[in-house]
Amino acid sequence: MLVFASYDNVLHAFARNKEVVHTYEGHKAKIHLLLPFGDHVISVDTTNVLIVWDIQSEEEYLQMDFDKAIFAVSAILHPSTYLNKILLGSEQGSLQLWNIKSNKLLYSFAGWGLGVTTLQQAPAVDVVAVGLVSGHIIVHNIKFDETLMKFQQDWGPITAISFRTDGHQVMAAGSTIGHIALWDLEEKKLISQMRNAHSTAIAGMSFVPGEPLLITNGADNAIRVWIFDGPGGTGRILRSRMGHSAPPTKIRYHGQNGEQILSAGQDGTLQSFSTVHERFNKSLGRGSINKKKSKRKGLQHDTMALPPITAFASEVARQNDWDGIVACHQGYITCTTWNYQKTSMGTHKLRPEAFSKNKPLDIYATAVDITSCGNFAVIGMSTGQVDVYNMQSGIHRGCYGKERAHEGAIRGVAVDGLNQLTITAGREGLIKFWKFKTKDLVHSTDLSSSPSGILLHRDSGILGIAFDDFGISVLDIETRKIVRRFSGHHGRINDMTFSPDGRWLITSSMDCTIKTWDLPSGCLIDCFLLDSAAVSITMSPTGDFLASSHVDELGIYLWSNRSLYSLVSLRPLPADYKPSMVMLPGTCPVQDVDAAGAEETCGEMIEYDSPEQLGEQLITLSLLPESRWKNLLNLDIIKKKNKPREPPKVPKSAPFFIPTVPGLIPRYAAPEQENDTQSKVVNLGVLAQKSDFYIHLEEALSTNEYTTPLNLLKDMGPSNIEIELRGLAPEGGGSMEVMLSFLRMIGMMLNKKYNFELAQAYLALFLKLHLKILSSEPRLLEEISRLSTQLEETWIHLQTLFNQSLCVLKYMKSALL
Numbered sequence: 001m002l003v004f005a006s007y008d009n010v011l012h013a014f015a016r017n018k019e020v021v022h023t024y025e026g027h028k029a030k031i032h033l034l035l036p037f038g039d040h041v042i043s044v045d046t047t048n049v050l051i052v053w054d055i056q057s058e059e060e061y062l063q064m065d066f067d068k069a070i071f072a073v074s075a076i077l078h079p080s081t082y083l084n085k086i087l088l089g090s091e092q093g094s095l096q097l098w099n100i101k102s103n104k105l106l107y108s109f110a111g112w113g114l115g116v117t118t119l120q121q122a123p124a125v126d127v128v129a130v131g132l133v134s135g136h137i138i139v140h141n142i143k144f145d146e147t148l149m150k151f152q153q154d155w156g157p158i159t160a161i162s163f164r165t166d167g168h169q170v171m172a173a174g175s176t177i178g179h180i181a182l183w184d185l186e187e188k189k190l191i192s193q194m195r196n197a198h199s200t201a202i203a204g205m206s207f208v209p210g211e212p213l214l215i216t217n218g219a220d221n222a223i224r225v226w227i228f229d230g231p232g233g234t235g236r237i238l239r240s241r242m243g244h245s246a247p248p249t250k251i252r253y254h255g256q257n258g259e260q261i262l263s264a265g266q267d268g269t270l271q272s273f274s275t276v277h278e279r280f281n282k283s284l285g286r287g288s289i290n291k292k293k294s295k296r297k298g299l300q301h302d303t304m305a306l307p308p309i310t311a312f313a314s315e316v317a318r319q320n321d322w323d324g325i326v327a328c329h330q331g332y333i334t335c336t337t338w339n340y341q342k343t344s345m346g347t348h349k350l351r352p353e354a355f356s357k358n359k360p361l362d363i364y365a366t367a368v369d370i371t372s373c374g375n376f377a378v379i380g381m382s383t384g385q386v387d388v389y390n391m392q393s394g395i396h397r398g399c400y401g402k403e404r405a406h407e408g409a410i411r412g413v414a415v416d417g418l419n420q421l422t423i424t425a426g427r428e429g430l431i432k433f434w435k436f437k438t439k440d441l442v443h444s445t446d447l448s449s450s451p452s453g454i455l456l457h458r459d460s461g462i463l464g465i466a467f468d469d470f471g472i473s474v475l476d477i478e479t480r481k482i483v484r485r486f487s488g489h490h491g492r493i494n495d496m497t498f499s500p501d502g503r504w505l506i507t508s509s510m511d512c513t514i515k516t517w518d519l520p521s522g523c524l525i526d527c528f529l530l531d532s533a534a535v536s537i538t539m540s541p542t543g544d545f546l547a548s549s550h551v552d553e554l555g556i557y558l559w560s561n562r563s564l565y566s567l568v569s570l571r572p573l574p575a576d577y578k579p580s581m582v583m584l585p586g587t588c589p590v591q592d593v594d595a596a597g598a599e600e601t602c603g604e605m606i607e608y609d610s611p612e613q614l615g616e617q618l619i620t621l622s623l624l625p626e627s628r629w630k631n632l633l634n635l636d637i638i639k640k641k642n643k644p645r646e647p648p649k650v651p652k653s654a655p656f657f658i659p660t661v662p663g664l665i666p667r668y669a670a671p672e673q674e675n676d677t678q679s680k681v682v683n684l685g686v687l688a689q690k691s692d693f694y695i696h697l698e699e700a701l702s703t704n705e706y707t708t709p710l711n712l713l714k715d716m717g718p719s720n721i722e723i724e725l726r727g728l729a730p731e732g733g734g735s736m737e738v739m740l741s742f743l744r745m746i747g748m749m750l751n752k753k754y755n756f757e758l759a760q761a762y763l764a765l766f767l768k769l770h771l772k773i774l775s776s777e778p779r780l781l782e783e784i785s786r787l788s789t790q791l792e793e794t795w796i797h798l799q800t801l802f803n804q805s806l807c808v809l810k811y812m813k814s815a816l817l
Contacts, residue, residue, distance in 0.1 A: 004041055006031035011043050013055065024053045026060055035076045042086065044073050052100055062100055071096065077119035079128060079142060087128065087142065089116030109145060112138060120161040129171065131158025137173055149188055155179050160205035166212050170233065174202025178218060182233055191233040198222060199245060220245035221554050241278055244269065248549040249308060251536045251556055254340065255316045258540035261547050263556060264309035264327065270338055273556055275545060282343045287329060287336055307332050311368055318374035322392045323348065326377040328365035335365050335379050337391065348394030350379060352387055367413045372458060378422060380410025386424050400424065400434050412454030416461065421477060423463060425451045433480060443480050452493060460502035466493035472507060474519060484522050488515060497539040506546060508534035513579060523572030529579040557585045613754045619798055620754040624714060629761035633768060635722050693724050697741040706745040722765065729770050736777055742766065743783040750790045
């Protein structure tokens with residue numbers, strides 16, 4: 001149910017390998033031995049204090065102190081079927097059997113005069129295997145204190161022992177140099193050796209109960225499962241999980257799906273880590289001058305191993321056909337190629353022809369890049385020479401410059417996305433642009449300081465340059481000019497990476513900060529402080545993660561991009577901003593309260609209230625929906641369409657006697673028509689009550705303040721607007737002065753250039769309703785003519801802008817650029 005792990009003098013219990021459920025504090029020194037024991041757990045520290053803890057209550061059940069000079073505890077074991085008893089081994093060689101319930105020493109074993117390194121229970125009851133410092137393994141019966149058998153290994157102290165329980169009488173023993181020996185307990189002889197199972201000491205080893213599977217791990221940051229299914233009893237690797245045994249020096253995302261990270265470490269290996277699942281991890285191996293000789297000599301005596309990789313470049317375009325990775329090594333002139341598909345070192349060694357036979361000590365490769373097509377590798381040297389090689393054949397395809405490209409060492413090389421330009425940076429402070437194919441110099445830019453590295457974002461043509469004086473510049477390769485300058489780091493800039501869209505430049509420095517610069521605004525938008533400086537960083541091509549590797553840290557850490565799934569403020573940070581310390585990402589979900597609070601405060605969004613008009617010279621539309629103003633002119637048509645149909649009328653019945661007109665000639669009398677002389681339309685002029693809109697329009701004649709009546713009109717629906725405008729005429733209960741006031745309100749809207757479409761709609765409806773009155777009234781006519789001039793000026797200006805934009809757009813669509 002629980003996994004126990006100690007760190008320094010504290011012991012933790014994990015549930016589901018994620019959640020810390022118990023913490024045991026009480027040791028004064030570093031814990032170096034652990035033993036789960038039923039409802040208790042036993043821990044021993046380096047000062048020889050043994051504490052028995054109650055797992056649930058986290059209290060001390062028992063504490064035992066041993067004299068380091070007489071009995072320094074070096075191994076601990078609970079013998080099977082021995083109730084409440086533990087067996088302790090010492091550096092002096094003696095063993096003691098204790099009952100921890102009664103706290104009594106039951107028996108002391110004299111030992112063999114050599115320090116005990118490990119104790120392991122054998123499948124048989126009462127039998128224990130004891131590993132000694134000398135490399136001896138003693139199989140001992142602790143019930144009768146008798147030695148049953150003795151084995152010896154010549155590889156130094158025994159570090160771990162395990163027994164097979166699947167029917168084969170085999171014991172495996174690990175050593176400090178990474179070899180494993182397999183012993184036959186029936187024949188009492190060595191069956192086979194598993195050499196270089198790990199590159200460091202075997203730290204732990206255990207056979208799976210009832211299975212021919214052995215699980216081993218070591219300080220080389222690897223855990224391996226070996227299966228014993230072949231002849232001769234030797235094991236082969238079934239599966240493994242491994243990382244770097246020394247901190248990574250360079251990491252880069254491989255491919256465009258953002259699922260693989262290539263990592264080069266100080267241990268000389270190149271590995272691929274998957275961000276999806278660990279089962280997709282793979283190791284491309286260790287660099288070697290001659291792979292066959294290296295295999296023959298083994299890991300310990302390999303003189304052919306190459307130094308650690310300092311820089312590499314990868315491309316997926318032709319990786320199925322030939323090698324897709326090129327790397328340069330620390331202080332080494334030859335660059336190596338690697339094959340991602342075959343997960344191995346490639347076939348070519350790339351070095352200048354002049355040094356094909358002799359190997360100079362002071363000349364080495366400093367920078368590499370691979371073209372986006374995967375066909376060519378560009379390599380920069382410490383002498384200032386820049387060479388091009390073919391990745392398929394490994395043939396030298398030329399160099400830049402007559403003798404060398406730069407006077408000083410090359411600090412960075414890059415090739416653009418279309419293989420048109422090669423960009424090189426030299427220590428003397430020059431950035432040079434070369435034609436990729438003809439190798440001719442196109443342009444040279446003098447920098448303010450010596451560059452320490454460059455990084456090209458191929459999609460946008462933006463080049464990031466880091467300087468030795470801790471500054472950063474951004475150069476546009478189209479115009480070949482510096483477009484941004486950033487300063488703020490107080491230590492050497494270790495690495496840079498761009499976001500996929502090229503908007504952010506993220507930098508890491510020896511001042512233990514990681515900073516994000518926003519290129520469009522030229523501002524620092526994010527900064528956080530770590531307890532360990534980031535040596536290398538890389539941003540996922542999909543933009544979801546930032547990966548980082550750190551000083552003295554074996555792992556690669558992933559940081560999630562919060563802007564993808566939440567609203568994040570990208571406000572510029574103030575000049576005096578002090579970043580807060582952030583813990584490196586881990587699997588434990590416990591979050592630091594202070595850090596969380598600081599993040600919330602920093603990430604608070606200030607709501608921006610957009611003004612009604614951004615500028616007085618800009619023609620601004622209202623925010624009203626179209627239905628409020630677009631149908632004003634068609635209200636009568638809409639009403640007709642929406643009018644319910646009349647039910648069919650019953651025809652009048654004809655009279656029985658048709659009436660005639662008296663006279664000499666008989667004539668039929670015409671049917672009487674119903675003449676309703678009284679009009680049903682009520683004259684509202686007398687009865688109408690003045691509306692708020694009408695009152696405010698009257699007031700505006702004297703105050704010249706038209707904002708309130710306009711706001712009232714904006715809140716109304718189309719039908720109400722029509723009623724209000726009808727009521728402005730004298731027959732509707734209005735007056736000429738109010739109509740004049742309405743026209744002045746429209747004039748004010750056109751002057752201020754806001755609610756532009758409302759002014760047009762309201763004026764159109766007003767003209768439609770009151771055209772007869774307007775034509776007969778000179779004062780209104782004068783106001784209308786003034787409005788007409790105003791409208792024409794505004795529209796001509798707007799139409800010019802529209803035509804200009806449409807012209808540019810048409811040109812961009814049709815012209816051959």
